[in-house]
Amino acid sequence: MGPDIDVSTLNRIISAAKKAVVVSHHSPDGDAVGSIVACGLYLAGRGVDVKLLLPGAMPCNLTFVAPEAHPILIHEENPDAALAAIAAADTVFCLDFSGLSRTEGLEQPLRESRAVKVLVDHHASQEKEPFAEVIASREVSSACELLFWILMQMPDVAGDPARLPQRCLDALYVGMMTDTNNFSNSVFPTTFAMASALIAAGVDKTALQQRVFNVFSEQRMRLMGYLLKDKMQLVPQYGAAYMILTEAEKQAYNYVPGDSEGFVNLPLSIGEVRLSALFTETPEGYIRVSLRSKIGTDVNALARGFFNGGGHINAAGGRLYIPVDEVAAYFLDSLQKHFGR
Numbered sequence: 386m387g388p389d390i391d392v393s394t395l396n397r398i399i400s401a402a403k404k405a406v407v408v409s410h411h412s413p414d415g416d417a418v419g420s421i422v423a424c425g426l427y428l429a430g431r432g433v434d435v436k437l438l439l440p441g442a443m444p445c446n447l448t449f450v451a452p453e454a455h456p457i458l459i460h461e462e463n464p465d466a467a468l469a470a471i472a473a474a475d476t477v478f479c480l481d482f483s484g485l486s487r488t489e490g491l492e493q494p495l496r497e498s499r500a501v502k503v504l505v506d507h508h509a510s511q512e513k514e515p516f517a518e519v520i521a522s523r524e525v526s527s528a529c530e531l532l533f534w535i536l537m538q539m540p541d542v543a544g545d546p547a548r549l550p551q552r553c554l555d556a557l558y559v560g561m562m563t564d565t566n567n568f569s570n571s572v573f574p575t576t577f578a579m580a581s582a583l584i585a586a587g588v589d590k591t592a593l594q595q596r597v598f599n600v601f602s603e604q605r606m607r608l609m610g611y612l613l614k615d616k617m618q619l620v621p622q623y624g625a626a627y628m629i630l631t632e633a634e635k636q637a638y639n640y641v642p643g644d645s646e647g648f649v650n651l652p653l654s655i656g657e658v659r660l661s662a663l664f665t666e667t668p669e670g671y672i673r674v675s676l677r678s679k680i681g682t683d684v685n686a687l688a689r690g691f692f693n694g695g696g697h698i699n700a701a702g703g704r705l706y707i708p709v710d711e712v713a714a715y716f717l718d719s720l721q722k723h724f725g726r
């Protein structure tokens with residue numbers, strides 16, 4: 386029922402692994418957290434000594450995904466422990482990113498590590514050189530979906546999700562559910578097959594949905610209202626909408642990481658809007674860029690060309706290293722250069 390994936394090399398690598406690090410990208414989303422947790426629990430079940438690692442903090446609505454027995458080490462909060470885990474690892478599993486630069490502060494330590502490295506990813510054009518094995522597909526919703534189909538092929542799982550720990554199944558579901566924005570984008574026939582198999586194996590879909598999507602603060606909802614009413618700008622000639630969120634505004638609404646998750650999608654519900662951008666000033670001083678589009682408009686190329694980033698055709702991201710008050714002019718200029726009108 387799923388894609389055919391040759392897992393023989395991966396299976397050999399896992400059999401040889403003794404100490405492993407499982408890592409995903411900076412600013413982790415549900416797919417990043419879900420995929421490292423699911424992968425880590427599977428490896429632990431095969432007797433591997435596993436450390437779960439993230440370059441930076443995760444949003445508070447995702448912390449429940451991490452198992453008590455395998456807390457996630459955050460490099461920016463606990464650099465010594467994170468670097469020690471990489472130094473001790475004979476095998477490194479990388480999930481949900483196409484190149485090591487997405488691990489930011491961990492990029493150099495990971496490059497210098499002599500460990501056998503594996504990449505499982507669903508973005509475009511993976512970096513190949515650092516990895517002994519790359520399993521990648523764009524015909525899946527998420528890294529968690531790809532990992533699910535990989536696990537189904539493993540000899541010890543043999544297509545039966547009930548052979549995996551419940552926490553592993555929950556983590557896989559969370560990653561798929563968040564990357565598809567609860568089944569609204571990047572959904573393939575295999576995505577429903579995965580969801581169906583997980584629910585049949587005991588995943589409580591409604592409970593996970595509540596824990597991930599309905600746990601935000603009142604202030605977060607008021608920030609959303611403020612952005613939509615006072616900050617959203619339309620650029621009709623390009624079918625574009627954009628919002629700029631400053632540090633001062635974040636502080637005024639007691640912003641916590643994860644609060645602006647999903648905001649970028651909201652303007653796409655306007656008929657004329659084909660492309661939506663959210664620019665968020667960070668405490669570090671750079672601007673985080675999120676881009677979303679409807680079918681037929683490519684924001685991956687826009688992110689690569691103008692925003693030091695990339696991603697998927699309809700969902701991409703990047704960074705700008707300019708003052709927040711210059712962002713609007715830069716964005717309008719990039720639209721004009723990119724779409725040439």
Ligand SMILES: [Mn+2]
Nearest residue numbers: 416481528564
């Ligand atoms: Mn993903």
